[in-house]
Amino acid sequence: MMHRIDQRFVELRREGRKALCVYLCVGDPSLEASGFLALEAIDAGADILELGVPFSDPTADGPTLARAAQRAIAAGATLERVLEVAARVRARSEAPLVLFTYYNPVFVAGEAKVARLAREAGVDALLxxxxxxxxxxxxxxxxxxxxxxxxxLVSPTSHAARIEAIRRASTPLDGAPRAFVYSISMTGVTGASPSDLAAAARDAEGMRRSFDRPVLVGFGIDGGASARLAAGQASGGADGVVVGTALARRIEQAASGDEQRRAVCSFVGELRRALDEPA
Structure with a gap:
């Protein structure tokens, strides 16, 4: 039986569509609300969800996601509670789920325990x-x-030898899905000004040949137009995009739970329509 995450990429390829992966910091604005917002994102067109474990020192994240993490920690979010939310999402949806975390929570809990709990919660991959x-x-x-x-993950500063080293070190093991490669579009942290996303899409095409796996581009995507640029042409470019900061900003700015749900539905729908527009 094909893994859930690999099956989704097969379906997208057959449909000639790009993947939309959406990041949510679980616990922002609350643990309960995160589950509802995750399901809203799926209903609005997200193919894959990255469920983020909030961390006190998120070195790769810009101010918007750092604030989201602070709010989530204050709301009681922990790795285990994030996985409880993942299990509730899984009970309602077969969308692929990726657990996004820094290593410290994994180290503290133990790698084998985290992998077991993630599998029990219905998670498909770890990032x-x-x-x-x-x-x-x-x-x-x-x-x-x-x-x-x-x-x-592959950064824009990764030269050819480094990319090959990453490929060798990350070849899927027996029993694991192929999943995807996360191509970071720019140096710096999430939420910074968009870089040359068209170039990132071209780089992703080369990465896909190197890794023989789907490649998603993330960082700097703040709307439908930039999502299309980062995804590239229908016949090439990246296999899809990852969007996080722009969605977290809309959740932060919403004044109520209903507004948050509408904001998620509206923005994810905008991204989905942009990715699906004919070239």
Whole structure:
């Protein structure tokens, strides 16, 4: 049986569509609300959800996501509680779920325990943003034993030799899904001004050939137009995009729970329509 996350990419490829991966910081504005917002995002057209574990020192995240993490921690979000939300989402949807985290919560809880709890919650892959691929072997083994993938990240400063090293270190193990590669579109933190997203789409096409896996572009995507640029042409470019900060900003600015749900539905719908527009 094909893994859920791999099956989604097969379906998208057959339909000639780009993947829309949406990041939510779980616990912002509350643990209960995060589950509802996740389901709203799926209903509005998200193909994959990244469910973020809030961390006190999110070095890859800009001010918007850092504030979201602070609010989530204040609301009681922990790795275990994020996985409880993931389980509630899984009970309502078959959309692929990626657990996005920094390594410290994984280290504290234990790699094998996190992989087991993630699998029990219905998670499909782990994305550990600050774990170098050369150091990720033990976690990848624990994840594969539970049928989970570990998503590698490639930065715009990664030269050809470094990309090859990442590819070798992140080759999917037996039992794990192929999942995807996360291509960071620019240097710096999330939420910064968009870079050359058209170039990022072209780079993603080369990465897909190197890794023989789907490649999603993230960072700097703040609306439908930039999503289309980052995804590239229908016949090439990236396999899809990841959007987080722009959505977190809309959740932060909404004055009520109803407004938050409408904001998520409206913005994810905008991104979906832009990605699906004929070239």
């Amino acid at each position: 550990v943003v600050d774990l170098p691929p050369e150091e990720a072997g033990p976690l990848r083994a624990c994840a594969a034993a539970e049928g989970l993938g570990v998503v590698p």
